[in-house]
Amino acid sequence: xxxxxxxxxxxxxxxxxxxxxxxxxxxxxxxxxxxxxxxxxxxxxxxxxxxxxxxxxxxxxxxxxxxxxxxxxxxxxxxxxxxxxxxxxxxxxxxxxxxxxxxxxxxxxxxxxxxxxxxxxx
Amino acid sequence: xxxxxxxxxxxxxxxxxxxxxxxxxxxxxxxxxxxxxxxxxxxxxxxxxxxxxxxxxxxxxxxxxxxxxxxxxxxxxxxxxxxxxxxxxxxxxxxxxxxxxxxxxxxxxxxxxxxxxxxxxxxxxxxxxxxxxxxxxxxxxxxxxxxxxxxxxxxxxxxxxxxxxxxxxxxxxxxxxxxxxxxxxxx
Numbered sequence: 001x002x003x004x005x006x007x008x009x010x011x012x013x014x015x016x017x018x019x020x021x022x023x024x025x026x027x028x029x030x031x032x033x034x035x036x037x038x039x040x041x042x043x044x045x046x047x048x049x050x051x052x053x054x055x056x057x058x059x060x061x062x063x064x065x066x067x068x069x070x071x072x073x074x075x076x077x078x079x080x081x082x083x084x085x086x087x088x089x090x091x092x093x094x095x096x097x098x099x100x101x102x103x104x105x106x107x108x109x110x111x112x113x114x115x116x117x118x119x120x121x122x
Numbered sequence: 123x124x125x126x127x128x129x130x131x132x133x134x135x136x137x138x139x140x141x142x143x144x145x146x147x148x149x150x151x152x153x154x155x156x157x158x159x160x161x162x163x164x165x166x167x168x169x170x171x172x173x174x175x176x177x178x179x180x181x182x183x184x185x186x187x188x189x190x191x192x193x194x195x196x197x198x199x200x201x202x203x204x205x206x207x208x209x210x211x212x213x214x215x216x217x218x219x220x221x222x223x224x225x226x227x228x229x230x231x232x233x234x235x236x237x238x239x240x241x242x243x244x245x246x247x248x249x250x251x252x253x254x255x256x257x258x259x260x261x262x263x264x265x266x267x268x269x270x271x272x273x274x275x276x277x278x279x280x281x282x283x284x285x286x287x288x289x290x291x292x293x294x295x296x297x298x299x300x301x302x303x304x305x306x307x308x309x
Contacts, residue, residue, distance in 0.1 A: 040139025
């Protein structure tokens, strides 16, 4: 590469015209002034708000995932899988007969429902 | 007053609204931004507009920059996107072709200005014949003064590839200029 030298891009160098280059810098800084003023005027509340928003968003995602997991866990209990169903029912505070109906897929009669409600009220 | 040296410090200070910090960032990165913008748009006026808009956009979004040490790389991405928008809108409006440079009149010596403008036009014409990567490599190296390794890191390519692109860019330019001057001599 004997002839691999800079062929002379220099005329494209914007700093060859220092006044013009400086004007460009000044124009950018001038345009930035209102934005910088906004940053400077930010108080502690604004800084807190800038943290609160993403934190709330993260909390919402965690909550959605948790609810989804609970719902999926409840649906995933196959009839006959009593241990899991009862465990979940217990965790959620459902009366024992209710978890039994869920695990067996049985529809309770009105009488059974009344008995279950009475048991819960005792 | 002097500003802290790293981009991280300057970004932090700019986010507190300190003009001097933002100006330091502008002065540090504007040349590279201009080189990339010129490489993409092929037009000095568009390159200036792209740089200005990109730096203002960068300032507006500064709080979203996750790694302030990478401000330069982040800015160049914004520059590339802005340049792309300019090229698209230019196509839509069917404006002047990429190699058509416009000269600014009103200089102290009109004859010299015209000569300089003509030379710049030749260079821009040669630039237009390169692909975007070669334009970027050539301008960052020959105009901005970056080293091969810096360009390789910033553009995400091996150093040897950078050298190859630079070599090809220079060869194309020389051929283009020789062809143009030859025509003038014989024409």
